Amino acid sequence: MKKIVVVCGAGFATSSLIADNILELFEKKGVSTSDIKIIKARIDNLQDYVENADLIVSANPIPESLSKGVPVIRSLAFMTGVGLDEVVEEIIKKLNLKP
Numbered sequence: 001m002k003k004i005v006v007v008c009g010a011g012f013a014t015s016s017l018i019a020d021n022i023l024e025l026f027e028k029k030g031v032s033t034s035d036i037k038i039i040k041a042r043i044d045n046l047q048d049y050v051e052n053a054d055l056i057v058s059a060n061p062i063p064e065s066l067s068k069g070v071p072v073i074r075s076l077a078f079m080t081g082v083g084l085d086e087v088v089e090e091i092i093k094k095l096n097l098k099p
Helices: 011-027 043-048 084-094
Strands: 002-008 035-042 055-058 073-076
Touching: 002 011, 002 043, 002 073, 011 035, 011 055, 035 055, 043 055, 055 084
Parallel strands: 002 035, 002 055, 055 073
Antiparallel strands: none
16 A cells, blocks of 8 residues: 655645545556555644655645655646646656556
8 A cells, every 4th residue: 555645735625636636647547546545634734644654745845854754746737737747657656656
């Protein structure tokens, strides 16, 4: 099971948009989502979810003190749509997923 923590300021709108985009694009690329767990979180409670996480995805900068060594992908592509495919490919690569 791969655990992705999606982070935004309030833990609702932006994190939901990012999580939905990730799952939708994984499916379009033929990547199984059955072994993917996405947790949506506020940036101020990231420390509650980062343990055992494989990846953090956010549109906001994540201080290294909060990520605790977990790889972070920060991108506005989820908001703008520009470069979204490349960001999802990076997520797939970092998680070592196969289509």
